[in-house]
Amino acid sequence: MGLSDQMQLTNFSGDKKAWPVYMTIGNILSRTRNSLAKIPILLLALIPVPPKFTGESARANQAPRQTNADTLRAVFDLVLAPLQLVAQEGTVMDCADGKTRLCFHILSAWIADPAEHATLQGIGSKSCPKCEVPCEELGRDPRQIYETRNYVRYREKALRHDPAEAAGMAEYFQGLGVKIRKNVFIGPDRVNSADLHKPDLLHNIYLGLFKHMMESME
Amino acid sequence: MHLDIVLSLNAIADTASSPAGPTFLRDDLETMTDSDYESDPGLEIADIHTTTGEIDDMHNDSDTEDVSRPPVRAHPSGQATIPGASRPLGEVAGYTVLNKAMTHDPCSPFSSEDDFNLATWFVRSKVPKSHIDAYFAQGLGDTDSRSFRSAYTLRQHLDVLDPFREYLVWAEASIDDGRHATTFYYPNIIDCVRYLIRQVGYSWDIVYAPLREYHLRVERLYSKMHTADWWWDIQVWDRS
Numbered sequence: 001m002g003l004s005d006q007m008q009l010t011n012f013s014g015d016k017k018a019w020p021v022y023m024t025i026g027n028i029l030s031r032t033r034n035s036l037a038k039i040p041i042l043l044l045a046l047i048p049v050p051p052k053f054t055g056e057s058a059r060a061n062q063a064p065r066q067t068n069a070d071t072l073r074a075v076f077d078l079v080l081a082p083l084q085l086v087a088q089e090g091t092v093m094d095c096a097d098g099k100t101r102l103c104f105h106i107l108s109a110w111i112a113d114p115a116e117h118a119t120l121q122g123i124g125s126k127s128c129p130k131c132e133v134p135c136e137e138l139g140r141d142p143r144q145i146y147e148t149r150n151y152v153r154y155r156e157k158a159l160r161h162d163p164a165e166a167a168g169m170a171e172y173f174q175g176l177g178v179k180i181r182k183n184v185f186i187g188p189d190r191v192n193s194a195d196l197h198k199p200d201l202l203h204n205i206y207l208g209l210f211k212h213m214m215e216s217m218e
Numbered sequence: 219m220h221l222d223i224v225l226s227l228n229a230i231a232d233t234a235s236s237p238a239g240p241t242f243l244r245d246d247l248e249t250m251t252d253s254d255y256e257s258d259p260g261l262e263i264a265d266i267h268t269t270t271g272e273i274d275d276m277h278n279d280s281d282t283e284d285v286s287r288p289p290v291r292a293h294p295s296g297q298a299t300i301p302g303a304s305r306p307l308g309e310v311a312g313y314t315v316l317n318k319a320m321t322h323d324p325c326s327p328f329s330s331e332d333d334f335n336l337a338t339w340f341v342r343s344k345v346p347k348s349h350i351d352a353y354f355a356q357g358l359g360d361t362d363s364r365s366f367r368s369a370y371t372l373r374q375h376l377d378v379l380d381p382f383r384e385y386l387v388w389a390e391a392s393i394d395d396g397r398h399a400t401t402f403y404y405p406n407i408i409d410c411v412r413y414l415i416r417q418v419g420y421s422w423d424i425v426y427a428p429l430r431e432y433h434l435r436v437e438r439l440y441s442k443m444h445t446a447d448w449w450w451d452i453q454v455w456d457r458s
C-alpha cells in the first residue's frame with residue numbers, strides 16, 4: 001500500500017512544499033496499521049517538488065508541465081522498480097512468527113485524496129480515477145454503470161496513434177478526462193492502476209454528503 | 219526532453235536473488251486445516267475449504283446480495299481459505315535467540331523497569347539530546363544505577379530494540395530534467411516490506427493469507443483487507 005500527499009509548508013518564503021510518499025503492507029491488520037505508536041507506515045521517498053511555472057500563458061507552461069510529469073514518473077519508476085522483480089516469482093521472507101514464506105509484493109492500494117490521485121493517475125481534477133464517467137454526469141444517476149478505466153490501453157493508444165490525428169486524439173483523451181503520459185502507476189507488474197484508488201470515509205463520503213446537504217438546504 | 223537518473227548507491231537490490239523458494243502452486247497444495255487469522259481466536263473455523271472450482275463459483279457472490287436487507291452484525295460462523303496459502307517454508311534462523319531477551323526480560327536492553335520508563339519518557343516527550351545530557355550532567359538522574367548515562371548511550375540501547383534497522387538504508391538518486399538537477403533519497407521498497415513483516419511486535423496482528431468469512435455459512439462478511447476480494451483474486455492468479 002502506498003500513501004502520499006502534497007503539503008504546503010510556506011506561503012511567503014517561496015511557496016515551499018513537501019511531497020512525502022509512505023508505504024505499509026496489507027498483512028498488518030488495520031488496528032495495528034492505523035496505530036502511530038507502532039510505526040507501521042514507513043517513509044518511502046520525498047518526491048522532488050518542481051519549481052513554479054513562470055510562463056505567461058497556459059501554452060507556454062505546457063512544456064514544463066510535461067517535464068514535471070516525466071520527472072514524477074521517473075521517480076516513481078525508480079522507487080517502485082523492485083516490485084517488478086518479485087511480483088511474478090516472489091521472494092522468501094522472514095516473517096514475524098518465526099517462519100519463512102514465499103511472498104509476492106504487489107501494489108494494492110494508494111491512499112490519497114482526490115487531488116493527489118488526479119496528479120498521480122494523470123486525470124483531470126474532476127475525473128473519476130476508477131471509471132470513465134464524464135465529469136458533468138458525476139452524481140447524476142447512481143444506477144448508471146460506466147466502463148472501468150484501462151490506463152494501459154490509454155497509453156498504448158497514445159503511443160500508437162498517427163501524428164496526423166494528434167488533434168483528434170487530444171480531443172478523445174480530453175473527453176475521457178485523461179492526460180496523456182502522466183500516469184505514474186503504469187509500470188509495476190500485476191498492478192491495475194484503476195484499482196489503486198480506494199474510497200475513504202472523509203473524502204468520498206463525509207465531504208460528498210456535506211456538499212449534497214448544503215446544496216439541498218440552499 | 220532529457221531525463222537522467224544517476225544512482226550513487228546500489229539502491230535496487232536484486233531481491234530475486236534471495237534464496238529461491240518453491241514454485242507457487244494453487245491447486246495441488248495440501249489443504250490446510252488451520253488459518254492464520256489469529257486476531258480473533260474465538261472464531262470457529264468451518265470445514266468449507268474451497269477447491270478451485272468453488273473459488274470461481276463464489277467469486278461474484280457479493281454482487282448478488284440483497285441490498286435491502288439490514289447489515290448483519292455477527293461473528294463469522296464459517297471461513298474459507300485457499301489451500302496452501304501462507305504455507306511456511308522453514309524456520310527463521312536465530313529467531314529464538316533473537317527474541318529470547320524480549321520474551322524473558324520485558325525491560326531488555328535496559329537494566330530495570332525504572333530505566334525503561336525513563337527512556338520511554340525521554341522518547342515520547344521528544345527531549346533533545348542536549349537536554350538529556352544536561353539531565354545526567356547535573357546529577358538529576360541516579361547515574362550509578364542507570365544502564366544509560368547520556369543521549370548517546372540511550373540511542374545505543376534503542377538501537378538494540380530495532381535489530382532490523384539495517385533494512386532501512388537510504389539510497390541517493392539524482393534526477394536531471396534538463397533544467398534542474400535534483401537529489402532525492404529513498405529506501406528499497408522490498409527491504410521496507412522485509413522490515414515490517416518480520417517485526418515481532420506485530421506478530422499477533424499479521425495475516426499471511428486471504429480469508430473469506432461467512433455468517434451462517436451463507437452470507438459473506440467483509441471486515442478486513444484480507445477478508446475482501448482483491449487479495450483472494452490476486453492470490454489465485456494464474457501465472458500461465
